[in-house]
Amino acid sequence: MRDKWSSKVGFILAAAGSAVGLGNIWKFPYSVGTNGGGAFVALYFIFLIFIGVPLMLAAITLGRKTQLSVFGAYKSINKKWSFVGGLGVICGFFILAFYSTVGGWVIYYLKNALLGTLNTTNPDLLGKTFENLLNSPIELISYQFIFLLFTMLIVLKGISGGIEKASKIMMPALFIMLIVIAFKSVTLKGSMEGIKFLLTPDFSKINMQVAMNALGQVFFSLSIGMGVMVTYGSYLGKKDNILNTAILIPVIDTAIALIAGFATIPAVFALGFKVTEGPGLMFVTLPAVFASMPMGHIFCIVFFLLVLFAALTSSISMLEVCVSYFVDERNKKRKTSTVIITLLIFIMGIPASLSMGVWKNLDLIGGLNFFDLYDKLTTNILLTTGGFLLCIFVGWVLKAENAVKEIEISGNKFRLAPVWSFLIKYVVPAAVFIILINSYKEFILLII
Numbered sequence: 001m002r003d004k005w006s007s008k009v010g011f012i013l014a015a016a017g018s019a020v021g022l023g024n025i026w027k028f029p030y031s032v033g034t035n036g037g038g039a040f041v042a043l044y045f046i047f048l049i050f051i052g053v054p055l056m057l058a059a060i061t062l063g064r065k066t067q068l069s070v071f072g073a074y075k076s077i078n079k080k081w082s083f084v085g086g087l088g089v090i091c092g093f094f095i096l097a098f099y100s101t102v103g104g105w106v107i108y109y110l111k112n113a114l115l116g117t118l119n120t121t122n123p124d125l126l127g128k129t130f131e132n133l134l135n136s137p138i139e140l141i142s143y144q145f146i147f148l149l150f151t152m153l154i155v156l157k158g159i160s161g162g163i164e165k166a167s168k169i170m171m172p173a174l175f176i177m178l179i180v181i182a183f184k185s186v187t188l189k190g191s192m193e194g195i196k197f198l199l200t201p202d203f204s205k206i207n208m209q210v211a212m213n214a215l216g217q218v219f220f221s222l223s224i225g226m227g228v229m230v231t232y233g234s235y236l237g238k239k240d241n242i243l244n245t246a247i248l249i250p251v252i253d254t255a256i257a258l259i260a261g262f263a264t265i266p267a268v269f270a271l272g273f274k275v276t277e278g279p280g281l282m283f284v285t286l287p288a289v290f291a292s293m294p295m296g297h298i299f300c301i302v303f304f305l306l307v308l309f310a311a312l313t314s315s316i317s318m319l320e321v322c323v324s325y326f327v328d329e330r331n332k333k334r335k336t337s338t339v340i341i342t343l344l345i346f347i348m349g350i351p352a353s354l355s356m357g358v359w360k361n362l363d364l365i366g367g368l369n370f371f372d373l374y375d376k377l378t379t380n381i382l383l384t385t386g387g388f389l390l391c392i393f394v395g396w397v398l399k400a401e402n403a404v405k406e407i408e409i410s411g412n413k414f415r416l417a418p419v420w421s422f423l424i425k426y427v428v429p430a431a432v433f434i435i436l437i438n439s440y441k442e443f444i445l446l447i448i
C-alpha cells in the first residue's frame with residue numbers, strides 16, 4: 001500500500017509549499033519590471049485563470065486517478081507517453097541549477113541581515129552589495145552549495161513531513177510579513193507611480209515576448225509542467241475533494257506573488273531603484289524598505305529566513321521528482337541517487353552562479369549567460385512543453401469525460417465540468433501551442 005497524506009491538509013501544505021517559493025517573491029516582481037508592468041500582470045491573470053487553474057486540476061486528477069508518480073501515471077495510461085516524465089526530470093535539473101543560485105543569494109543576504117550590514121536606504125550602496133556578491137565566486141558557490149545541501153538533507157532524511165508541519169507556521173508568517181512590507185512600501189512617498197505601474201495595463205506593451213514570459217511565469221509559479229502536482233496528487237485518497245484544492249493552491253500562490261509585487265515595485269519607484277533591474281530587484285530594494293521601518297533590522301532577518309524556508313519547500317519538490325525517477329523507474333538506491341543527483345545539479349549550477357559576475361562576458365548562446373539560458377530553457381520551453389503535453393494527455397488520451405468522472409468520485413458535483421473540458425481539450429492546447437511555437441522559434445534563432 002502506498003502512503004496517503006495523513007490528512008488533506010498535508011497535501012495542501014506540500015503542494016502550496018512547492019508552489020510558493022522564489023517564483024512568487026523574487027521572480028514575479030522582477031518579471032513585472034522587465035516586462036512592462038500592468039500589461040504583464042493582466043496577461044498573467046488571464047493565463048492563470050484560463051490555463052493555469054484548469055491545468056492544476058488536470059495534473060492533480062491524473063495523479064489521483066493513477067495513484068502513481070508522474071512517470072508511472074503517464075505510462076500506466078499509455079506507454080508511449082512515458083517520455084513526459086523524463087522531460088520533467090531534465091526540467092527539474094535545469095531549474096534547480098539556477099534556483100539554487102538564487103537560494104544561495106538568500107542565504108548570503110540572511111547572513112548580512114544578521115550582521116546588520118544591509119541597514120541602509122541608499123540605492124548605490126545596496127546595488128554595490130549585490131554587485132559584490134555577484135563578483136565573489138567563492139561565496140556564490142559556497143552559498144549555492146549550502147542551499148543544495150539543505151535541500152538534499154531534507155529529501156534524504158525523508159523529513160518532508162516535518163517540513164510540512166513547520167509550513168503551518170512559516171507560510172502564514174511569510175504572508176503576514178509580506179503584507180506588512182507591502183503596506184510600508186505603498187505608503188512611502190512617491191510610491192504612487194509604482195502602484196500605477198503595477199495596476200495600469202498598457203496594452204500596447206503586449207507582444208509575443210511578454211505573453212511568453214507571462215505564461216512561463218504561470219507554469220513556474222504554480223509548479224506545473226514537470227510533474228510535481230501529478231506526483232503529489234497521487235497521494236490523495238478517492239474521498240478527497242480535489243476541486244477546491246485545485247483552486248485553493250493557485251489562489252494562495254497568486255496572492256503571495258501579488259503582495260510580493262506590492263512590497264517591491266512601489267518601493268522601487270519611491271526609493272530610486274530601477275524597475276528593469278532584473279534578477280537583483282528584490283535583493284537591492286527590500287533591504288531599503290526594511291531600513292526605513294522601525295525595527296527594520298529584525299524584519300530583514302525574519303524575512304530572509306522565511307524566504308529561505310519557502311525556497312526550500314519548493315526545491316525539495318523538484319529534487320524529489322528527479323530522485324523518484326531513478327528510484328521508481330531505474331531501480332536505483334534512494335540514498336545514492338539523491339547524493340549523486342544533488343552533486344550533478346551543483347556542478348551544473350556553478351556556471352549559473354558565476355555567469356553574472358566573473359563569467360559575465362562569456363557570451364554564450366545568443367548572448368545569454370548560463371543563468372538566463374537555464375531560466376529561458378525551463379520557463380519558456382520545457383515547462384510550457386510539459387504543460388502542453390499534460391492538457392493533450394488529460395483531454396484526449398485519458399479523455400476529459402473520464403477525468404471528470406475521477407473528479408466526481410469523491411461525491412461532489414463538478415458544475416463547471418463542460419467549461420473545464422472545453423478549456424482542456426481546445427482552448428488550453430491551442431493557446432499554449434501558439435506561444436510555444438514562438439518560444440521554440442525564438443530559442444532556435446538565439447542559438448543559431
Ligand code: TRP
Pocket residue numbers: 018019020021022023024095219220221222223224225226228314315317318383
Ligand atoms: N513554484 C516554485 C516557485 O514559485 C518553483 C517550483 C517548485 C517549480 N517546483 C516546481 C517550478 C516544479 C516548476 C516546476 O518558486
